[in-house]
Amino acid sequence: MQFGQVWDELDPDHAPIDLDVTLEEIRRHDADLILLQEVERAQPGGVQLQPPPNFARLRAELDGYNSCFAYPKADPRELPFGIGLAIFSRGPLHDSMRLDLPSPSIEFDFFGHKTTPTDRVFIGAKTVLLGREVQLYNTHLLAFFHVGRGPQRVCLATQLGRRSNHRRERRHDSYR
Numbered sequence: 001m002q003f004g005q006v007w008d009e010l011d012p013d014h015a016p017i018d019l020d021v022t023l024e025e026i027r028r029h030d031a032d033l034i035l036l037q038e039v040e041r042a043q044p045g046g047v048q049l050q051p052p053p054n055f056a057r058l059r060a061e062l063d064g065y066n067s068c069f070a071y072p073k074a075d076p077r078e079l080p081f082g083i084g085l086a087i088f089s090r091g092p093l094h095d096s097m098r099l100d101l102p103s104p105s106i107e108f109d110f111f112g113h114k115t116t117p118t119d120r121v122f123i124g125a126k127t128v129l130l131g132r133e134v135q136l137y138n139t140h141l142l143a144f145f146h147v148g149r150g151p152q153r154v155c156l157a158t159q160l161g162r163r164s165n166h167r168r169e170r171r172h173d174s175y176r
Helices: 019-029 053-061 151-174
Strands: 033-041 066-070 082-089 094-101 108-110 113-115 120-129 132-139
Touching (some): 019 053, 033 053, 033 132, 094 151
Antiparallel strands (some): 033 082, 066 082
């Protein structure tokens, strides 16, 4: 399911968007934490609707959750698929962050048009779950991230390594 679009095996590119089904599925799980990808549908020319309509509806309908959302960097090359990340938490979110992940310089054909991938985004926030602070991360890398050590993967690994080292330093300081 992407941007609330249900699967239609006979016509997957034109399947209906049904956020009611999305909300029903989310509620069925009664989760404390929800991380969503492809929340919105990319618009022609890289236009990003403000406020993001699907996220706004999800936020309004999911009572009792705090949330954050991010689109990737706007880009006219964006293909007509799902974009945007969201984090929902029953607990308050704090220390939210976002990082643009650069795209690899790979050219590919999309319905007879040569194009290159667009940048993605990495978001995070902290919350308390079962009495412990938890760091949440959400990202949706391009299908091309596995080619060599692409820039998205390197950027993400560097960011996670930095945060892990900071956490170890803080933990070590607490024992002094």
